[in-house]
Amino acid sequence: MKLAALIKKEFHRFFRDPRLIVTILLPGIVIFLLYNIIGSFVNTQEKYDYKVYVTGGAEYAGIVKDAIEADGSGSTVELIFASEEEGKAAVQKGEASALLVFSENFTPAAGNSVQIWYGGSEESLSFYTVASAVLQGIAQATTFSVEPHSFEPEENFAKQFIANLLPFLVVTFVFSACMSVTLESVAGEKERGTLATILATSVKRSHIALGKILPLSCVAAIGAASSFLGVVFSLPKLMGADLSVLGGYGFGSYALLFLLILSFVPLIVSAIASVSTLARTVKEASGYTGVIMIAVMVLSIVSLAAASLGDWVIAVPVLNAVLFMGKILGGELPVWQSLLSVGANLIYTALLVWLIAKMLSSERIMFGK
Amino acid sequence: MDLFTGEIVRVENLRKTFTLSRKQQRAEKTSLSRKVAVDGLSFSAYRGEIYGLLGPNGAGKTTTLRILSTLIKPDEGDAFILGHSVRKEPQAVRDCVGFLTSELKLEGFFTPDYLFDFFGAMHGVDKETLAGRKRELFSRFGIDAFSQVKIADLSTGMKQKVSLVISIVHDPDVVIFDEPTNGLDVLTAKVVTDFLGELKRMGKSVLLSTHIFSLVEKLCDRVGILIDGKMAEDGPLDAICGGKSLEERFFEIYRGIKGDVL
Numbered sequence: 001m002k003l004a005a006l007i008k009k010e011f012h013r014f015f016r017d018p019r020l021i022v023t024i025l026l027p028g029i030v031i032f033l034l035y036n037i038i039g040s041f042v043n044t045q046e047k048y049d050y051k052v053y054v055t056g057g058a059e060y061a062g063i064v065k066d067a068i069e070a071d072g073s074g075s076t077v078e079l080i081f082a083s084e085e086e087g088k089a090a091v092q093k094g095e096a097s098a099l100l101v102f103s104e105n106f107t108p109a110a111g112n113s114v115q116i117w118y119g120g121s122e123e124s125l126s127f128y129t130v131a132s133a134v135l136q137g138i139a140q141a142t143t144f145s146v147e148p149h150s151f152e153p154e155e156n157f158a159k160q161f162i163a164n165l166l167p168f169l170v171v172t173f174v175f176s177a178c179m180s181v182t183l184e185s186v187a188g189e190k191e192r193g194t195l196a197t198i199l200a201t202s203v204k205r206s207h208i209a210l211g212k213i214l215p216l217s218c219v220a221a222i223g224a225a226s227s228f229l230g231v232v233f234s235l236p237k238l239m240g241a242d243l244s245v246l247g248g249y250g251f252g253s254y255a256l257l258f259l260l261i262l263s264f265v266p267l268i269v270s271a272i273a274s275v276s277t278l279a280r281t282v283k284e285a286s287g288y289t290g291v292i293m294i295a296v297m298v299l300s301i302v303s304l305a306a307a308s309l310g311d312w313v314i315a316v317p318v319l320n321a322v323l324f325m326g327k328i329l330g331g332e333l334p335v336w337q338s339l340l341s342v343g344a345n346l347i348y349t350a351l352l353v354w355l356i357a358k359m360l361s362s363e364r365i366m367f368g369k
Numbered sequence: 370m371d372l373f374t375g376e377i378v379r380v381e382n383l384r385k386t387f388t389l390s391r392k393q394q395r396a397e398k399t400s401l402s403r404k405v406a407v408d409g410l411s412f413s414a415y416r417g418e419i420y421g422l423l424g425p426n427g428a429g430k431t432t433t434l435r436i437l438s439t440l441i442k443p444d445e446g447d448a449f450i451l452g453h454s455v456r457k458e459p460q461a462v463r464d465c466v467g468f469l470t471s472e473l474k475l476e477g478f479f480t481p482d483y484l485f486d487f488f489g490a491m492h493g494v495d496k497e498t499l500a501g502r503k504r505e506l507f508s509r510f511g512i513d514a515f516s517q518v519k520i521a522d523l524s525t526g527m528k529q530k531v532s533l534v535i536s537i538v539h540d541p542d543v544v545i546f547d548e549p550t551n552g553l554d555v556l557t558a559k560v561v562t563d564f565l566g567e568l569k570r571m572g573k574s575v576l577l578s579t580h581i582f583s584l585v586e587k588l589c590d591r592v593g594i595l596i597d598g599k600m601a602e603d604g605p606l607d608a609i610c611g612g613k614s615l616e617e618r619f620f621e622i623y624r625g626i627k628g629d630v631l
Binding site: 001002004005006009012013016017188189192193194196197198199200201202203363364366367368 | 387388435438439440441442460463464466468469470472473474475476478479483486487488490491492493535536539
């Protein structure tokens with residue numbers, strides 16, 4: 001009954017206050033609008049007459065052609081079947097938009113691949129974006145690989161970087177959502193003296209800790225989901241593709257992504273709640289949270305280059321979530337690593353809840369000057 | 370507890386020390402790493418009385434009341450409320466004590482009605498009893514008129530009334546107020562003093578800390594004068610004053626202990 005009352009109070013605080021609801025949901029809406037506007041400037045859907053060299057895989061090159069010509073932009077695709085060398089030369093000279101190289105006796109199955117060679121022109125980049133989206137869509141279901149190769153490495157890097165950025169952005173938005181709900185609820189309550197009044201009742205310290213972490217995690221998860229959806233639905237636009245690229249991910253991928261995010265939210269809420277319990281004021285808690293934020297950001301950035309790291313990454317909070325989110329978005333389905341990461345995050349959360357309960361019992365922390 | 374004398378609170382040889390940070394050492398101009406906040410404190414309070422702990426800042430008043438409210442533990446000694454040890458039975462003590470500090474600032478978003486129910490749930494009061502308590506207390510202290518108004522929209526006096534009522538939501542036998550009128554304007558302070566008087570009429574025992582002489586003279590039956598964590602004088606107000614004003618008597622005692630430092 002006491003735990004239920006504590007949880008209810010936190011939900012009451014958020015869901016009865018329209019301003020707070022807006023604060024939670026606004027980031028996702030702003031991200032969606034902002035990225036779409038940027039995407040519109042960066043990747044205006046123009047009509048192109050693509051000239052594409054193809055080596056092998058005539059049937060699947062035809063599928064790509066049909067998909068591009070049916071996307072509503074009015075673009076056309078001319079397929080020229082030639083050798084790989086002829087195709088590369090044509091792309092490098094700017095005489096062709098791109099070259100598709102299908103592996104020998106290509107079938108859409110594991111072990112086969114499609115190389116997309118493209119240049120630095122707007123037309124070439126546009127073809128690469130839409131063709132890779134179509135091929136990735138097929139590849140998600142059939143597990144063959146799509147390998148982009150650019151004759152303009154920097155441009156290619158920029159595109160890839162945006163694609164790799166999604167997990168990092170998700171972590172950033174999750175952190176913001178957690179911070180916006182946790183600081184005031186924990187440090188604010190301590191600063192106002194209401195926490196001391198609650199401590200003077202017969203409620204257990206562990207219930208107070210859980211009564212904060214559970215509802216705050218739910219509220220932060222809504223905020224994080226809003227931001228996540230904002231990013232997911234606007235990133236294709238930013239990259240110049242359409243939303244069909246999202247259909248390339250199966251139910252398993254989305255389920256794992258959400259599990260990773262859902263396990264990451266209470267972990268971050270607990271971490272911020274811990275420092276908020278330690279702090280005497282909201283201002284002091286904000287300072288401590290800044291340190292956690294830097295640590296989270298650094299781990300997120302490290303994860304961008306952590307593909308070659310071993311399985312021990314599963315035990316590293318933040319790093320595990322970002323790394324496996326990246327892998328899922330990259331087309332892999334690391335099921336057991338993701339589930340172990342979720343388990344690790346939940347264990348860390350439980351430890352932090354225990355730590356908060358201990359801190360609530362510490363007179364030095366709660367009443368020290 | 371002595372049921373014949375009506376002793377409801379007994380404090381026995383309480384001692385509490387705190388570790389000082391370097392910043393606190395500089396502020397207190399001392400090289401000692403520990404400070405004795407309460408030093409061998411003993412006193413008793415009785416049913417239906419208001420007991421006032423009087424002393425300057427740093428005398429140990431708040432520390433004593435926090436020990437009695439089970440928010441902190443004593444290093445030595447013990448205190449008993451209705452026979453329950455604050456050391457060994459903190460949960461039982463919390464059930465029969467209401468605690469309020471002047472530092473409490475209720476969250477602006479909630480209504481008095483909601484907060485009353487919330488703190489009732491924290492004390493484990495069942496819904497039916499809680500509804501009855503709410504009707505009684507809201508009517509008695511005039512909260513009905515603004516029970517559904519958010520705290521942020523209430524006047525300071527109204528907020529203070531709500532804080533006071535919340536502290537006795539579970540109908541405790543003992544009510545502990547730390548500096549109840551500290552920082553309040555005269556109108557709000559009157560709300561508090563009237564409330565304390567009403568509690569006494571309701572048969573509650575009240576322990577309060579203050580450094581305001583007039584508050585003790587007006588409300589308290591018994592007073593303990595704390596200086597440097599030690600009980601300098603303890604007894605009925607009339608006996609302590611001995612015909613002099615409390616202020617006059619206090620400074621006599623103070624000079625007797627600290628010398629002519631004022």
